[in-house]
Amino acid sequence: MERTFVMVKPDGVQRNLVGEVIRRFESKGFTLVGLKLMSVSRELAEQHYDVHRERPFFAGLVEFITSSPVVATVWEGEGVVASARKIIGATNPLTAELGTIRGDYGVSIGRNLIHGSDAIETAQREISLWFKDEELVSWKPSL
Numbered sequence: 532m533e534r535t536f537v538m539v540k541p542d543g544v545q546r547n548l549v550g551e552v553i554r555r556f557e558s559k560g561f562t563l564v565g566l567k568l569m570s571v572s573r574e575l576a577e578q579h580y581d582v583h584r585e586r587p588f589f590a591g592l593v594e595f596i597t598s599s600p601v602v603a604t605v606w607e608g609e610g611v612v613a614s615a616r617k618i619i620g621a622t623n624p625l626t627a628e629l630g631t632i633r634g635d636y637g638v639s640i641g642r643n644l645i646h647g648s649d650a651i652e653t654a655q656r657e658i659s660l661w662f663k664d665e666e667l668v669s670w671k672p673s674l
């Protein structure tokens with residue numbers, strides 16, 4: 532079954548949006564299979580954002596992600612990678628549609644509250660970067 536990685540960034544945690552993020556994914560019908568509050572090491576932040584290494588905002592991005600705790604989650608369900616991107620909204624909260632998390636709660640591209648994997652292969656890479664196998668719980672809702 533398809534899985535994706537979703538991280539509530541330091542700004543999302545500090546603005547008490549963890550519950551709202553989880554609620555939106557649960558309400559949509561996806562299954563939570565991994566969840567942890569954690570401080571992010573510089574090494575992990577740099578690996579996670581490796582694709583942006585040459586961008587002018589890279590150093591600031593790493594600084595920000597390591598500045599205070601994040602909530603790392605893994606969600607499971609059919610089409611969850613693309614659907615999570617829709618729930619999260621466009622990278623820039625100012626242009627993200629209302630009704631998306633970034634569109635409803637954000638105003639700054641550098642403080643866009645949340646990250647979601649952009650493709651199935653990226654999701655696999657990010658999940659294995661952030662979670663050990665034993666931290667993920669395989670289960671199916673039965674009710």
Ligand code: CMP
Pocket residue numbers: 583588592622640641642643645646647
């Ligand atoms: P995210 O989905 O986590 O992926 C890369 C992040 O880089 C992105 O969200 C933004 O928070 C950040 N980012 C992208 N473009 C810029 C920019 N121009 N200035 C600052 N941060 C940016």
